[in-house]
Amino acid sequence: MLETLEGELARGRAAFEAAATLQELEDAQVSVLGRKAPFSQLQRGLGSLDESQRREVGARVNAVRTELTASLDTRRATLQEAVEATLLQEDRIDMTLPGRRPRAGSLHPLTLVEREVIEVFTRLGFRVAEGPEIEDDWHNFQALNIPTDHPARTMKDSLFVAIPGHPELLLRTETSAVQIRTMQSQPPPVYVIAPGRVYRRETADATHLAVFHQVEGLVVDEGITFADLKGTLEAMAKELFGERRRVRLGPAYFPFVEPGAEVGVSCFKCDGVGCRVCGNGWIELLGAGMVHPQVLENCGYDPERYTGFAFGVGIERIALLRYAIPDIRMLVDGDVRFLEQFGTAS
């Protein structure tokens, strides 16, 4: 029995030492110390020995079990350390690897132009006003001196909004309705610009979109004259297109102003000589005029005491000119390669 015991001790130590993984060690444990292992059978056989033998062999059995258990624990600790070391190695973050830079976006050219226009006018003391994109007939047409049968209504094919019980709602065709809402909400003086999206029933082509952007300006105060209008537009033209720009005003008809003017800016490419961009040296940029007395009256202002001017310019128009973009549809195509050219986000 003692011989078997010593044999099992040697076999156990060797088996534990040879285990290369925790699983192999577990298998070895079953084979050496498990219920069916020779060692356990021997332990169970102790009862059949006489007392003196049992004491001697029993003491050795206990000693061998202690040694085998110790050997098993040592090996287990070693294998566990190895496993943890491997895990650490796998999870290791290599701080010397180059990082992945998140792709930075850039501002859309329309946003750039709109921000610039807003900046120009806020510096001149204007405030930014906003209004809803769905308007009613009164704010979009009637208050602006465009009655139901006025030809201007057929000129701009409107997009109406089908909401039961509200037959006269439409997507605003101009930001002019914001002027009306501003005048209704406060007494003069008024110095506001209204940037925003407008909608027309247009078929998209190189120069038209059904959704586009305007900035309108409105000034109402005592003693405002046509000279103030021209001076303001000149200041804007110089800020947007360079210090040497001049403006010229030609007669034009808009129902909500009297007199009305078509405003040209001297070409920033050829300085007014004449080139491919402008043709004759002038770029027609916007419409403007003195606010019609009827419009002031519609909003509860006294046209005997107050005068004002208004203008409206297309953001897309400025963007196309500024960045020499040949087709307005490029602004809404969503082609990142095109949009990336306009600088980084700010």
Ligand SMILES: [Zn+2]
């Ligand atoms: Zn030119």
